[in-house]
Amino acid sequence: MDADLPAPADAALPVSLDAFLAGIGPRAFRFAEAGLRQREDALDAVQDSMLKMLGYRDKPAAEWAPLFWSILRRRVVDLQRRRGFRLKFWRSSDEAGGDHDIDWADHAPGPAQAHEQRDQYAQLVQALRELPARQREAFTLRVLQDLDGATTAKAMGCSEGAVKTHLSRARQALQQSLEIAL
Amino acid sequence: MNRPLPPSMHDDVALRQLHAQAMDTLSPTTLARLRSARHGASPAKRHAPSWWMATACSAVVALALGYSFLLGESTAPPAPVVASAADDGSDVLDENPDLYVWLGSTDLAME
Numbered sequence: 001m002d003a004d005l006p007a008p009a010d011a012a013l014p015v016s017l018d019a020f021l022a023g024i025g026p027r028a029f030r031f032a033e034a035g036l037r038q039r040e041d042a043l044d045a046v047q048d049s050m051l052k053m054l055g056y057r058d059k060p061a062a063e064w065a066p067l068f069w070s071i072l073r074r075r076v077v078d079l080q081r082r083r084g085f086r087l088k089f090w091r092s093s094d095e096a097g098g099d100h101d102i103d104w105a106d107h108a109p110g111p112a113q114a115h116e117q118r119d120q121y122a123q124l125v126q127a128l129r130e131l132p133a134r135q136r137e138a139f140t141l142r143v144l145q146d147l148d149g150a151t152t153a154k155a156m157g158c159s160e161g162a163v164k165t166h167l168s169r170a171r172q173a174l175q176q177s178l179e180i181a182l
Numbered sequence: 183m184n185r186p187l188p189p190s191m192h193d194d195v196a197l198r199q200l201h202a203q204a205m206d207t208l209s210p211t212t213l214a215r216l217r218s219a220r221h222g223a224s225p226a227k228r229h230a231p232s233w234w235m236a237t238a239c240s241a242v243v244a245l246a247l248g249y250s251f252l253l254g255e256s257t258a259p260p261a262p263v264v265a266s267a268a269d270d271g272s273d274v275l276d277e278n279p280d281l282y283v284w285l286g287s288t289d290l291a292m293e
Contacts, residue, residue: 025217047215117204171191171192
C-alpha cells in the first residue's frame, strides 16, 4: 500500500527556520484541527509548537520537519487531555453545543463546487476526529501531509512498522465510518 | 439533497488533492493568526530581554534601598548632650525659643 506513495513533500529543505514555519503553518493548522475540536485550541497548538521550534533552530534543516510534527503531535495530545478534563468538570453551555466546524473560506469558481469540496473535507475531518490518536496521526502525517515513512516514524516516536500498522487500521476505520455516514 | 461521495480511503492522490484544497481555503482570520504566531516565534521579535531588564532594575532598586537602610542604622547615634556643671538648665531654655512657641500654641500655659 505504502509503496505507491509518491516522494515526500518535505524533500526540498527550507533556507531558514522562518521560511520553514511560513510553509508549514496552514498544514500544521489542518493537522491540529483534525485532532482538536476547537479552532482556538488548534491555533494555540500551532503557535506553541512554533515557539518551541526556536530552541531547535541550530539543528540541521533536515531535522526540523520531524521535530516540528513531533512537538505539534504532543501539544495536540496535551490539549486533548486538558479539554477532556475541562469538559468533565467545568462543561460550559457553549462547549456542550458540539464540535467546531471546519475552517473554510470559499474560493472555488462555483458555489456548488465549493460546497461539495467543503462537505467532503468536513466528512473526512469528522471521521478523523473519531479515530484513536495514533491512527489519526499516522493517517494525517503519512497520507494527507505526505511525509515519508521514516519522518512519520520519527514524528510519532515509533518504528516504521508501527506506522504501517496504525495507517492500515486507520484506513479501514475511516472507510467504514464514511460508508456508515452516507 | 445528495451528499457528495467522500474519496476512497485507499485513493491517496484524491485524498491529498482534497487536503490541498482545504489548505487553500483557510479563512483570512486563521491565516492572520498563523502569520502572527510565526512572527511571535521570530527570534528578533521576542521580548524576553525586556523582562530580564525589568527584573534587573527592580533588584538594583531593592538593593539600593536595603543598603541605604543599613547605612542609616549603622551610623552612630548623636551623642547625648551632657549638661555640664556650668549649665543650669535655664540657658538651654533660653537658647530654645521653640519651647515657648509650643507653649503659646497650647492651652497648657493657661491652666
